[in-house]
Each structure stands twice: as structure tokens, then as C-alpha cells.
Amino acid sequence: MRVPLLDLKAQTASLRAAIDAAIARVVTSGHFILGPEVEGLEVELAALCGTRCAVGVSSGTDALLMSLWALGVGPGDEVVTTPYSFFATVGSIARLGARPVLCDVERGTLNLDCARAAALCTARTKAFVPVHLYGRMARLEVLRAACPRVPIIEDAAQAVGAERQGVRAGAVGLAGCLSFFPSKNLGAFGDGGMVLTSDQSFATRLRSLRAHGSTPGRKYHHEIVGGNFRLDALQAAILRAKLPHLESFSAARARNAARYRALLGGVPIELPPAEEPGERCVYNQFVIRAEKRDVLQDYLKQHGIGTEVYYPVPLHLQPCFAGLGYGPGAFPEAEDAARTSLALPIYPELEAPQLEYVAEQIRAFYGA
Template sequence: MNIQLLDLKAQYEELKDELTSAVLEVLESQRYIGGKKVEELEQKIADMSNSRFAVGASSGTDAILNTLMSLDIKEGDEVITTPFTFFSTAGCIARLGAKPVFVDIKYDTFNIDPVKIKPAISSRTKAIMPVHLFGQMAEMDAVMKIAEENDLYVIEDAAQAISATYKGNKAGSIGTAGCFSFFPSKNLGGIGDGGMVVTDDEKLYERLKIMRNHGSSPKYFHKYIGGNFRLDPIQAAALLVKLPYLDKWSEKRREHLDYYNQMFSGYPEILVPTINDYCVSVVNQYVIRVKRRDELKEYLRKNGVGTEVYYPKPLHLQECFKYLGYQNEDLPVSEQAAKEVLALPIYPEMTEEMLTYVAEHVVNFVKNN
């Protein structure tokens, strides 16, 4: 068999007619910036996230960047976050001249370890940015308690966790703001780049809308230096087609997770994802840990199974962040994870035969190596 890590063609075939009709509607309207499609999607994402407001963005990265700018995070400020995440999380902080302050992750969930946050707070700290990695939310009670005690913003990087819950609370609804990505590989993926910010703070909401349009309000009058962070109507139209299917797709991912876990039970060499009882994960990725990760990855490739390493090098050790002064073994849990993690295919359209094929090859490698 040939099983890709993600096969978007299967999803497209199911929605082809709806997507074509939605995109053609935008073309016929000739409204390519803003408009009803964007506004409708913003309202629906706000409702789904149990948030008062939502502001579209040109990408998940720009959702984070706009949020930081709208909260006036600037040169000399510090934002505490995790090094075990996609580059955007810390890259946006650094782009504003602020300093990413990395703290280690929890071994079991890969999410930021709240115990490590408080010692990292300084007089320059302005915000904490937890990442809800692989579809499961971080320990938000502890994060929020620390933030409230120290008068800090909390920006939820929920790029991989749209509609996930923590103790019944939706991703993005707990902190000052939450940021989503609609990159095509996400559970709710567009037909290009896109993102969204949700918040309950009306003042922040108004600022986000201004900042995404070059800081202009009214037109051609600029109180702030913003950016071009707008979500376009073609993306909004496609996402509106996909949104009603999101819960079904996430449920299929959870079913696939359970199936994999069952197949891997009895093999202590394969560490399967830990999902906390009080969390509902949307399983954006199914990530195992194995000691001989690179050999397993190559073995699976030779047998037609696509995999990916999220992430092979933690951000604190990336060359571009060398100026921050981190060294090997400074954040050992993140560094160990980078050597052991491997994402397996888990998209909703996978059949039991496909899941079995992947799992049996993982087990076969472990048994014979």
C-alpha cells in the first residue's frame, strides 16, 4: 500500500461540488477583500469557540502577529512560550523585537509545563503563549493562575486545536485571545493560507480589526503601524463549506487514535499519545515516541507509509535564536522529544485496512529491531 501522511484529495472528492460552487460565488461577486463571507465565517468561528468576537487573518502566523501587535508587545518585552512547536510561535515574538523566553514541556503531552513558567517571569514579561500541540489543550488552569497573579496576557496558540476542549472550555476561549490556523493540513484547512483570532475583549477586538488593515481607521488615516493581515473571501467561502464537517472529522481522528492505541498496546517500546481525561483532543497529529525513530521512519518510507517529525530541532537550539544564549541540555524534555517523536497518518478518510497496515509495520519494526 501507499499511504501518505495526509491525503487531501479524499476530502476534496467529498466536497468538490460544494467548494466549486462557493468559490465561483466569490468570483461572480467580484468582492475579493472583506465582505459577507469573511464576516459570516468570523461569526461562526466565534460562536463555535464560545468567544464574543473573531477577526480573520491571512494565516495562523499573522493571527499571532496581529494579536501581539494589538497587545502592544514591542522591543524589550518578553513572552514566555514553548520551544517544542512550529516556528511561528516564537518567530512572531522575535519579529517585534520582543524576546521569546522558552520553558520546557511536559513529557507526556508535549505541552508547556506550567511549573517551569513562574521561574521564567521577569519585570519585562508581558505575556504567556501556551501552544495546544497536536490537538490537545495545555494546562490552562495553571497557566491562567500564573498570568492573573502576575498581570500577564495569555495568548493561546491554538493553531492545531480548533474546537478542542479543556474542562469543557473551547480552545481560544480561556486566555486573552486565541489564534487559529487554516493551513490546509489543519483539521479545518483552507485552500491556501488563513487564520483567525478570537477574544472576549472588545477593545482588543477593535484594535485587531484596525491592525490587520495597516493600522488604518478611517481609511488612509493611520494611528498605528499595522500590517496586511486580511483573510480573503475565497478562503472564507471554502472554510464555510468545510466547517459543518469539522466535528465529524475530529471524531474520526479520535476513533483512529483509539484504534492505533489498541494496536500498539502490549508494546512498551511504542509510547502512544497521552490524552488527559479532562481534555477532548482533535488529534491534529498522532505522534508516537520510539527510541530508534529515524530507522523506523526510513522503514515505513520503504513500505509506503508517509510520516513526519514534529519537530526535529527545538526552537531554543535553532540558529536564528542563537543570540538568546540557550545551550544543549538547557531544556532536556523538549530535546529528548525531538529525537523520539514520529507522526503517523491519521486523516479522517483512512480505512481500517490502512490503519492496520501502518500499525502492523510499526509493530513489525519494533519486534525485529
């Protein structure tokens, strides 16, 4: 049996008619830049995530960059974040000339240890950028209570629809950054992203920045310098065709996670922590921890099973961030996660026999 880590074709096939209709709508309208599809998606996602506004942008990376940029982050500023994430989290801070101040992650969730992050706050701290890794929200209530005046820019790229204490990912901080990279829970047919915010003037600034800093309603007049960071109308239309199914995708991911937990009990690996009361994890990834990770990955590959290591090198050990001065041993939890994590197939269209086969092969590897 073959079980890929992700099967985008299966999802496209199941929604083909709606997607084709969405694409045809844009082609017929001739409205390719911003316009009704982007505005429609903004309204629908703001409603789903619980914010007043949403601004469609070119990618999750650009959502982060623009949020920090709109906040005025620059040289001399510090931004506290995690060393265990996709590159863009720390990359966006560095690109603006600010200093990423890194803080280790929690052992179980691999999210930023918010109590320790709060302790790193100084007069130069311009923002926190916590990541809701793998679809589980970080404990932002801890940051808010300890440092109420420091804005939080949530990296919610992997967590659309996740919830904690009654609030959805992206709706806790000043801004929430979503990614529509195809492997995300809400994936486009290319790049795309969104900034969620309930601050109207922040949203207005983002709308200006994504269109070369032009003054809204006054074409070719620029009060600030921006760039081209727009979400494509075609991508927005495709995402709107998928959006009504997001809840069922998330439910299927959660069912798959529960099934893995049931089937992998007693195997000497660490499973992701169970959800806490009031927490809803959307399982963009289901990441186990295994001591013999590389050998296990190889074994599963030989048995037709796709897996992935998110992330093999923590960000403080990337050559481009050597100048930050963090060496090996600086963040033991992040480094241990890099050594032992392995993501298993969890996508919504994964069929029960496929999931059972994955669990069976893991059990066989351990002789369980």
C-alpha cells in the same frame, strides 16, 4: 499498500460540490476582499470556539504576530513560551523585538510545563504564548491561577475545537490564534488564520491592524501603523463549506487515535497520553515516541507509509536563536522529543485497512 501522512485530495473530493458552490458564490459576487464571507466565517468560528469575536487574518503566523503587536509587545518585553513548536511561535515574539523566554515541555503531552512557565514570570513579562500542540490543550488553568494579570495568547493553530475543563481552545486567554494551513484540522486552499477573542476593543485593534491601521469606517485615515493581514474572501468561503464537517473530522481523528492505541499495545514505543477527564483532543497529529525513530521512519517509508518528524530541531537550538543563550541540554524534554517523535497518518479520511496496515508494519518492525 500506500498510506500517505495526509491526503488532502480525499477531503476535497468528499466536499467537492459544496466547495465549488462556495467558490462560485465569491466569483459571482465580485467581493474578494473581506466582506460577507470573511464576516460569516468570523461569526461561525467565534460561535464554535466560544468567543465573542473573531478576526480573519492572513495566516496563523500573522494571527500570532498581530495579537502580540496589538498587545504592545516590543523591545524590552519578555514573552514566555515553549521551545517545542512550529517556528512561528517563537519567531513572532522575536520579530517584534521582544525576548522569548523559553520553558521546557511536559514529558507526556509535550505542551508547555505551565507550572514551570509561571515561575519564569517577571515584571517584564508581557504575555504567555502556550501552544496546544498536536490538538491537545495546554494546562492554562495553572498559568491563570499563578499569574492572573499576564495575558495569555494561545497558539491554537493545531487545536481548533479542542476542549479542556469545558472551554474550547482559543477561548481561555486574551486571544486564540488559529491557522488554516492546508494540513490543519480546518484547512484552506492556501494560507489563512483567525484571532479569537472576547475582548471587543482588542478585536477592533486587530481589525485596524489588518488593514494598514486604518480607522474602522474612515478609509485612508490611520491612527496606528498596520499592514495587509487580511483573510481572503475565497479562502473564507471554502472554509465555510468545510466548517459544518469539522466535528465529524475531529470525531474521525479521535476514532483513528483510539484504533492505534488498541493495535499498538505492547509495542515498545510511547503513545500519546490518554485524554484526561474533561479533555477533548482533536488529534491534528498522532505522535508516537520511538528510540530507533529514524530507522523506523525509514522502514515505514520503504513500506509505503508516510510519516513526519515534528519537530527535528527544538527552537532554542535553531541558529537564528543562538543569541538567546540557550545551548544543548537547556530543555531536555524538548530535545528528547525532537530525537524520538514520529507523527503517523491520522487524517479523517484514512481508511480502516490503511490504519491497520500502519499498525501492522510498526509491529513487524519491532517483531511484535
